[in-house]
Every structure is written in structure tokens, then in C-alpha cells.
Amino acid sequence: MKISMPILGPRALWEKTARWESMGSELLKVRDRHETEMCLQPTAEEMCTHVVAQLPPLKKRMFPLLLYQTTEKFRDEMNPRFGLLRSRQFLMKDLYSFDLTKEDAAKTYSKVCRVYDRILRDRLGLEVYKVVAQSGVYGGSVSHEYHLPNPLEEDGIHFCSKCGTGITKEGGSHKCECGDSAEVKTFSTVEVAHTFQLGTKYSKAFDALTRDKQPLEMCCFGIGVSRLLPAIVSLMSSEKAIRLPPLIAPFSAAVVVTKNLMDNVITELTLSSLDRRLSGGILLDDRVEENVGKRIKHLREIGIPRIVVLGKTTEGTINKVPMVEYFPPQQHCDEDESKEWTLSQVMQSIG
Amino acid sequence: MKISMPILGPRALWEKTARWESMGSELLKVRDRHETEMCLQPTAEEMCTHVVAQLPPLKKRMFPLLLYQTTEKFRDEMNPRFGLLRSRQFLMKDLYSFDLTKEDAAKTYSKVCRVYDRILRDRLGLEVYKVVAQSGVYGGSVSHEYHLPNPLEEDGIHFCSKCGTGITKEGGSHKCECGDSAEVKTFSTVEVAHTFQLGTKYSKAFDALTRDKQPLEMCCFGIGVSRLLPAIVSLMSSEKAIRLPPLIAPFSAAVVVTKNLMDNVITELTLSSLDRRLSGGILLDDRVEENVGKRIKHLREIGIPRIVVLGKTTEGTINKVPMVEYFPPQQHCDEDESKEWTLSQVMQSIG
Numbered sequence: 136m137k138i139s140m141p142i143l144g145p146r147a148l149w150e151k152t153a154r155w156e157s158m159g160s161e162l163l164k165v166r167d168r169h170e171t172e173m174c175l176q177p178t179a180e181e182m183c184t185h186v187v188a189q190l191p192p193l194k195k196r197m198f199p200l201l202l203y204q205t206t207e208k209f210r211d212e213m214n215p216r217f218g219l220l221r222s223r224q225f226l227m228k229d230l231y232s233f234d235l236t237k238e239d240a241a242k243t244y245s246k247v248c249r250v251y252d253r254i255l256r257d258r259l260g261l262e263v264y265k266v267v268a269q270s271g272v273y274g275g276s277v278s279h280e281y282h283l284p285n286p287l288e289e290d291g292i293h294f295c296s297k298c299g300t301g302i303t304k305e306g307g308s309h310k311c312e313c314g315d316s317a318e319v320k321t322f323s324t325v326e327v328a329h330t331f332q333l334g335t336k337y338s339k340a341f342d343a344l345t346r347d348k349q350p351l352e353m354c355c356f357g358i359g360v361s362r363l364l365p366a367i368v369s370l371m372s373s374e375k376a377i378r379l380p381p382l383i384a385p386f387s388a389a390v391v392v393t394k395n396l397m398d399n400v401i402t403e404l405t406l407s408s409l410d411r412r413l414s415g416g417i418l419l420d421d422r423v424e425e426n427v428g429k430r431i432k433h434l435r436e437i438g439i440p441r442i443v444v445l446g447k448t449t450e451g452t453i454n455k456v457p458m459v460e461y462f463p464p465q466q467h468c469d470e471d472e473s474k475e476w477t478l479s480q481v482m483q484s485i486g
Numbered sequence: 487m488k489i490s491m492p493i494l495g496p497r498a499l500w501e502k503t504a505r506w507e508s509m510g511s512e513l514l515k516v517r518d519r520h521e522t523e524m525c526l527q528p529t530a531e532e533m534c535t536h537v538v539a540q541l542p543p544l545k546k547r548m549f550p551l552l553l554y555q556t557t558e559k560f561r562d563e564m565n566p567r568f569g570l571l572r573s574r575q576f577l578m579k580d581l582y583s584f585d586l587t588k589e590d591a592a593k594t595y596s597k598v599c600r601v602y603d604r605i606l607r608d609r610l611g612l613e614v615y616k617v618v619a620q621s622g623v624y625g626g627s628v629s630h631e632y633h634l635p636n637p638l639e640e641d642g643i644h645f646c647s648k649c650g651t652g653i654t655k656e657g658g659s660h661k662c663e664c665g666d667s668a669e670v671k672t673f674s675t676v677e678v679a680h681t682f683q684l685g686t687k688y689s690k691a692f693d694a695l696t697r698d699k700q701p702l703e704m705c706c707f708g709i710g711v712s713r714l715l716p717a718i719v720s721l722m723s724s725e726k727a728i729r730l731p732p733l734i735a736p737f738s739a740a741v742v743v744t745k746n747l748m749d750n751v752i753t754e755l756t757l758s759s760l761d762r763r764l765s766g767g768i769l770l771d772d773r774v775e776e777n778v779g780k781r782i783k784h785l786r787e788i789g790i791p792r793i794v795v796l797g798k799t800t801e802g803t804i805n806k807v808p809m810v811e812y813f814p815p816q817q818h819c820d821e822d823e824s825k826e827w828t829l830s831q832v833m834q835s836i837g
Contacts (some may be wrong), residue, residue, distance in 0.1 A: 141575050142493070142558060165526070167574070168511050168562050172824050175516070175526075207558065208492060211519050223518070224492050 139200050140179050140186070142209070146172040148181040157272045163223070165210045175209035180273070182338045184232045186352070187298060188343040195235070199243045203230035205360060217287050219361045220325065220369075226361040232354040233338070235345050245330050247356050248279065251328055254358070259366065264324065266301035272389060273355070274336035282324035283366045292324045325366050328358045343405045352437045368438075376465060377438035381401035387415035388441035391433045394423040396445045401457055404479060405443055412485045413441075429461065440464040441485070447481045448475055489553050491530050491537070493560070493597050497523040499532040502691045508623045514562045514574070526560035531624070531688045531706060536584045538702070539694040546586070550594045554581035556711060568638050568711045571676065571720075577712040583705045585694050591703035595683050599630065602679055605709070608732045612718065615675065617643045618654035624706070625687035633675035634717045642674040668794060676717050679709045689803075719789075727816060728789035738766035740785045741793035745774040748794045752808055754792055756829060763836045782813065789790070791815040792836070799826055 138168070143165065149155040155162070155174070156454050161165035163175040167274060175183065183202055193200065205228040223283050223401060230247065234240040236349040248265075255263045260281060268280040280303055293309035294301030297318040302309045303326075309319050331354060338350035364383070372377040381387065388409050392402050402419075409417045418439060420430055427446050434442055450456045476484075494516065500506040502819040506513070506525070527533065534553055545549065566573050576678040581598065585591040599616075605615045612634060626748055631654055633643050644660035647650030648669040648757040653660045654677075660670050688694070689701035696702060715734070720730040732738065739760050743753050753770075760768045769790060771781055773795060778797050796813035803809045809826040814835060827835075 143560075143575060163518060164515055165514055165516050167514060168564065209494075213519065477815060 136202055137184075137204065138183075138186075139184050139204050139206060140176075140345075142175055142207060143173040144176040144179070146174070148185055152181055152337060153273075154181065154272060161212075162209050163209045169406065177208050177210045178227075178273075179204070179229060179355070180353075181331070181341070184337040184341040184353070187233055189339045190306055192346045194371065197429075198233065198235050199239065200233040201230060201243075201247075202233075202400075203228065205229075216420060218365055220285075220365045222361070225359065228358040228360055230356040232356070233343065233351045234353075235349075235351070237352050240332060240354055244330065244354045246330055247328055248356070250268070251281065251356070251358070255328065258382055259363075259367070261370070261380070263327070264292055264294050264301055266294065266303055267306060268303050268329065269306055270331055271332050273333065275331050275333040275354075277332040279330050279427070280326045281328035281470050283327055283370055284322060285325040285366055285369055286323060288325045289367065290325055291321060293319055293321050295319045325362065326359070327363050327366055327367075328356075329353070330356045357476075365433045370410040372438075375432075376435035379438045379440070379467060381415060381440060381464075382442050384415060384438050386387065386418040386439050387413035388443065389420050389439045391427055391430050391434070391442060391444045391448045392423070393427065393450070395450055396453075397421065397423060398454070399476075401449060401453065402445055405445060405459070408478065408482055409443070409485075412482060435465075443481060487551075488555065489534075489537075490555050490557060491527075491533050493526055494560060495527040495533055497525070497529070500525060501535055503532055503688060504575070505623060512561050512822055513561075514560045518812065528559050528561045528828045529578075529624075529706075530555070530580060531582065531684070531704075532692070535688040535692040535694050538584055539689075539692045543697045549584065549585040549586050550590065552581060552594075552598075552637065553584075554579065556580075559658055563668055569716055571636075571716045573712070576710065577669055579709040579711055580731055581707040583707075584694065584702045585704075586700075586702070588685075588703050591683060591685075591705055595628070595681065598705070599681055602632065602681065602707070602709070606679065608769060610718070612721070612731070614678070615643055615645050615652055617645065617654055618657060618724065619654050619680065621656055621682055621756075624682050624684065625677040626682050626684040626705075628683040630680035630681050631677045633808065634678055634721055635673060636676040637674060639674055639676045642672060644670055644672050646670045676713065677710070678714050678717055679707075680707070680749070681707045723789075726783075727786035728815060730789045730791070732766060732815075735766060735789050735791050737769040737790055738764035739769050742771045742778055742781050742785070742792045742793060742795045743759065743795070744775070744778065744797045744801070746801055747804075748772065748774060750796075752800060752802070752804065752829075753796055754798060756810070759793070759833055760836075763833060781788040786816075794832060820829075 146155055150224055158339055165173045190248035206342055207224055207228045209224055212223050231245045234243055255261050266282060266284045268278040270278045291304040292301050293312035295318045297315050298311050301313050311319055329413055333353040333355055334365050335350035335352060338353055343351045360403060368377055374484060394403055406417055406419060422430055442462040448458050448460055456477055458477060461476040461481045489565060498507055514525045516630055522660045542723050558575055559578045563572055563574050583594045585594055606612050615633045617631055617758055618632060619629045642655040643652050646662035646669045648666050649664035650661050651663050662670055684704040684706055686701035694702045718749060719728055747753055757768055757770060773781055778795060782793055792815055794812040799809050800813055806827055809828060812827040812832045
């Protein structure tokens with residue numbers, strides 16, 4: 136169930152779990168006009184568990200209870216840097232699960248981890264490294280982090296390419312399951328998601344109980360939404376072009392039109408044909424005073440994967456079989472192919 | 487253009503316009519680990535003007551430049567109360583306009599005010615009172631507030647029902663344009679939107695200039711999104727039922743089904759017929775263990791405008807002409823009509 140919790144968390148809530156102290160200097164603190172202390176919440180276990188504890192006793196069939204939000208979170212970073220990669224304000228999707236038993240909680244944990252795999256690997260197409268992590272101030276025993284390679288970060292992982300298991304650098308050295316330590320590589324990465332089996336730390340503190348007065352078993356799960364963007368850009372892009380998974384590209388395609396063709400039916404036709412095949416929106420680049428080369432360069436820089444140019448080539452062929460210039464999605468090179476295509480060839484290549 | 491500005495505003499920005507002091511105790515202040523002071527921004531004139539001042543010189547055709555966001559804002563209320571009506575964290579839509587001349591700015595101001603009228607009067611169907619307001623710490627000369635009657639608030643307006651003009655209570659007494667002061671009523675209200683012609687207060691402070699180095703002419707506009715909901719509820723609802731403009735009702739209709747009919751084709755038919763006619767989503771109430779009366783009461787309480795019941799009546803007529811119970815949108819009474827309708831009569835009444 137989607138919810139939205141306040142940004143400000145009262146000190147009293149955070150003291151119930153001793154995290155007002157243990158989160159230390161990462162908590163950004165505020166004092167209101169009545170001298171009441173609050174923090175800008177970096178995460179919401181306390182508030183969420185407090186809310187669940189206030190509910191009337193829940194029936195068995197309501198479990199697992201899953202509550203999630205995508206809201207602004209805060210962390211008082213020592214050195215905010217690299218734009219959105221390490222900033223004090225960031226967008227995070229956080230999900231809190233409540234179960235009746237430890238076994239149910241473990242099942243819920245596996246289930247949500249599979250969803251995270253699907254989001255990161257299948258939908259976004261990322262080669263993400265899932266490694267064993269420390270639970271730290273969150274509490275609980277089992278925890279995993281999802282990492283993307285990133286040269287900027289001092290974070291990192293040890294990962295065995297043979298058995299596909301790993302551990303965060305702060306977790307120490309990695310004894311991998313296959314015993315073949317020769318395959319263990321260490322590289323610098325950035326964490327983009329984190330999952331925890333929390334146990335009963337929060338449910339005990341806030342009296343979030345089953346009908347039999349047992350503390351509920353909790354897990355929590357987070358995806359660093361605003362960090363994902365720079366992490367992906369740094370992973371996939373070159374100096375000349377941003378490359379993004381189609382799902383998060385600002386537009387699926389751009390149509391660059393010269394002044395002469397702005398009102399021509401070929402423009403309308405191209406836009407509507409693309410729109411029928413692609414679901415992420417089509418950008419009409421009508422900056423007709425700028426030269427076409429500059430416009431293409433700019434569109435590549437902001438991450439538009441496909442570019443159709445209606446320019447000189449089209450003007451010269453408009454009365455026969457109209458040809459366009461087409462720049463398909465780039466994979467691992469910056470060489471833009473600018474050969475001439477018919478519109479139907481472009482549409483066929485898109486599928 | 488939609489933008490999103492940070493929640494934390496550095497003290498340095500707010501000192502440039504002297505609002506760090508003049509906003510006084512309403513500003514919630516934060517100090518980070520380096521002792522840098524910031525505030526939780528209640529509005530974003532400073533930050534927005536600062537951003538515009540950093541842009542490369544803008545061409546004439548880019549004006550009016552309109553930048554808006556719908557984000558969480560903060561105000562250190564002396565007494566947060568009435569739930570979302572007066573809370574320290576609230577959702578506000580804020581729009582900032584930049585023009586080359588005073589005249590252009592006045593035109594932009596009228597234009598956006600007309601859009602506000604359309605949102606509040608036409609789309610939401612509210613009888614809103616637009617009155618002359620004080621610019622206060624915002625600066626500028628012309629300002630208007632949009633008010634809804636509300637018994638809870640100590641805010642209020644003087645309004646002449648004859649000429650349709652008014653002023654906020656804090657603005658003093660109202661000399662209305664028609665001279666007929668007998669028609670001036672004073673009543674308690676809540677402000678739901680505010681518009682300002684700001685002039686050059688912010689553009690001068692941040693050097694947001696035209697290509698000829700003149701300060702840009704600004705206006706700003708805000709709608710209290712999270713306050714609108716309780717204001718509307720208090721205005722339209724009764725003890726028994728929340729009534730909301732269709733545009734913001736949680737669902738357009740609910741279908742209450744008994745256990746026997748859950749898998750019957752009549753349920754599928756009702757849902758799909760409603761869905762074709764209504765755009766706000768249809769809720770299937772499948773709480774089959776609860777009694778129907780309780781379920782209807784609950785749906786009214788959360789603001790569902792139309793309720794179709796597939797229950798005893800439908801079960802008894804299912805093999806002839808199936809009848810349903812239909813509760814149409816309530817206007818000004820709580821007497822639910824529960825007469826029997828055919829499905830096609832229901833659909834006709836929806837249109």
C-alpha cells in the first residue's frame with residue numbers, strides 16, 4: 136500500500152530505538168519555536184512502526200502488510216558531492232513489511248528481493264551486484280546491498296565472478312562459496328538499493344503486535360531513486376552522449392526538423408508513426424535557427440536514444456521516395472551512423 | 487516549465503532579501519555538521535530567482551518564463567491544528583513568472599489569475615472568494631487571496647455580495663466599489679491560494695536581468711494543495727458523508743458485491759460499464775463478510791460519490807431483468823435513496 140509519511144520526525148520517536156544517538160552526525164536536526172527537537176528523516180522505520188502499532192488489531196489475511204513511499208530523505212553528508220550521487224536531500228523509495236512469524240518474514244524478504252532483481256536487471260537492464268551487507272544501526276541479521284560499478288565512489292565490493300556472491304568492502308574479506316578465491320575481484324561501486332531482515336527491533340520498541348501480543352517480524356527495503364540516475368549515466372555513457380535504459384530516457388525519440396519542413400506533412404507522419412511504436416514520448420526539436428549538427432549533439436547529451444532528421448536529405452527526396460537521416464540507439468560507440476533511411480525502414484528497425 | 491527545487495535553502499540566499507529575519511519565527515531553521523545554517527523553505531522566490539539569474543541571457547521569445555513546482559513546504563506554526571488545514575509541513579504548488587516589462591508582468595498576472603479561477607471555480611466547482619490582500623514580507627504592490635468559508639479558522643474576509651469585491655480582515659475595513667456598504671458581510675474563511683505582483687524585489691537582489699541589464703519583473707502564485715482537501719471537506723460535507731468534487735474523489739464509483747455475486751458475470755458487467763463512463767476509477771468493495779449497510783456507510787465516509795449495490799435485490803432478479811440498488815451522488819441531504827434500478831437506468835443517469 137502506498138503511503139506518505141512526514142519529513143520531520145520527532146526526537147521522541149527516534150529515542151525509542153536509540154537511533155537519535157546511534158545515527159549520529161548523519162541526522163539533520165531541527166528545533167521548532169517551542170524548542171521541540173525533530174530530525175529530517177533519512178528513513179522511516181520508527182514512524183512507520185509507530186503508525187502500524189496504532190492500527191486496530193489486524194486480521195491474519197492482512198499479512199504480509201507492505202507499506203511503501205517514494206519521498207525526499209535527508210542525510211547530513213560530511214562532503215555532499217558528485218551532484219545527485221551523494222547529496223544531503225535525495226529521493227528514496229522505502230518499503231516496510233510486517234509479518235506474523237520469522238518464516239513469513241523470510242518469505243516476504245525473498246519475494247521483494249526478487250522484485251528488486253526484476254526492476255534493476257530486467258526492467259532497467261543493469262548488471263547489478265547483489266552482495267551481503269552489514270545491518271549496522273538498522274538492526275537485524277540478514278542484509279543485502281545492490282551495487283553498480285562506479286569509479287567516483289570510495290565504496291566498494293569484493294565479488295566472485297565464478298559463484299556470483301560477494302560482500303561489501305566494509306564487511307571485510309570475501310570467502311566465496313565456491314572456494315575459488317582467485318576469481319574474487321575488488322572494485323569500487325555505488326550502493327543503489329539495500330534490503331534488511333529487521334526482526335523485532337522496531338516492533339518491540341513501538342508495541343506493534345500480533346493479536347496474540349507477539350511483536351511483528353519486520354523487513355525493510357530501499358531503492359535510491361535519485362542516485363540511480365547518475366550511477367547509470369556514469370556506467371553507460373561516454374563523453375559525448377548520455378545513454379539511458381529506454382524506461383528512463385527523457386523521450387523515446389526526437390525528430391529534428393529544418394525550417395522548410397516544419398509544416399510539411401512528412402513531419403506529422405514521422406511523429407505519429409514513431410508515437411505508435413514507442414511509449415516514452417516523442418520530442419519535436421523545433422529549434423530551426425540552430426544548425427542540425429549542434430542539435431543532434433545536444434539531444435545525445437541529454438540522453439535521447441533515437442534521432443530522426445528531416446533535413447537536406449529529406450528536402451531533396453520529398454517528391455520521390457522521401458529519405459531521412461536516422462541515428463539509432465548507440466550501444467558502445469559514439470560513431471553516429473548517418474546513412475539515409477526510408478521512413479518505413481526506420482519503423483521496421485524499431486519494430 | 488515544471489521544476490523541483492531543494493527543500494533546504496541556505497541562509498545566504500535568504501539574507502540577500504532580508505527575509506531570513508523578516509520571515510521571523512515562521513522559518514524552520516537547520517544547522518548542518520559544518521554549522522552552516524539553512525531553512526526548510528516555506529516558498530522559493532529566493533532560490534528560483536537565483537537559478538534564473540545563473541541562466542545564459544534569455545531571448546525575448548522565452549518570456550514570460552513560468553517555472554512551477556508542487557513540493558513540500560514548511561512553516562513553523564505556533565499552533566499546528568485541524569489536521570492538514572494548518573500543519574507545519576504542507577504541499578504547495580508554487581509558480582514564479584519572469585517578464586521583461588511591468589506591463590507584461592501585469593498581463594501574466596491576469597492570465598494566471600484566470601487559470602486559478604478556472605481550477606477553483608470550473609474544475610473543482612467551488613464558490614471561492616477572491617479578495618485584495620496584503621503583500622507583506624513577499625513584497626510588491628498588487629496581491630490577491632482566494633478564500634473558502636471555514637468556521638474553524640480565525641482568518642476572515644469582508645466581502646460585498648453586490649459588487650463581488652472584498653478584502654482580507656487583516657487589511658482593515660472594506661470600502662466596496664459599489665458604495666453599498668450594507669451588502670458587505672464579514673465571515674471566517676481559510677486562504678487556499680495567493681497571487682502576487684512582486685515587481686523587482688527579488689530580481690534586483692539576485693541580478694536576474696534582461697539582456698539590457700534591467701531587473702526582470704516578477705509575479706508569484708501559490709495554491710495550498712494539501713489545505714484544499716480539508717477546506718473542501720469542511721465546506722461540502724455532512725456528519726455522515728464526505729462530499730468531494732468528482733475531480734478529487736478517491737474513486738468515481740464503488741460497486742458493493744455480496745459473496746454470492748462475487749464471481750457472477752453481472753459484477754464484471756457492472757464494473758466495465760461504469761469504467762467506460764467514468765474516468766476516476768471504480769472501486770470493487772469485496773469485503774463480503776461485512777454487512778452491506780456498514781459498507782455503504784463507510785464508502786460515504788471516505789467520499790465515494792456513487793454506489794452500486796449488487797445484493798439481495800440483484801440475487802432475486804438475476805434470472806429476469808437484474809435490478810441493482812443505486813445511490814447517486816448526494817447534493818445537500820443525507821437521505822440515501824435506495825430504490826431499485828436496472829443497470830441501464832443507472833448508466834443513463836450517469837450519462
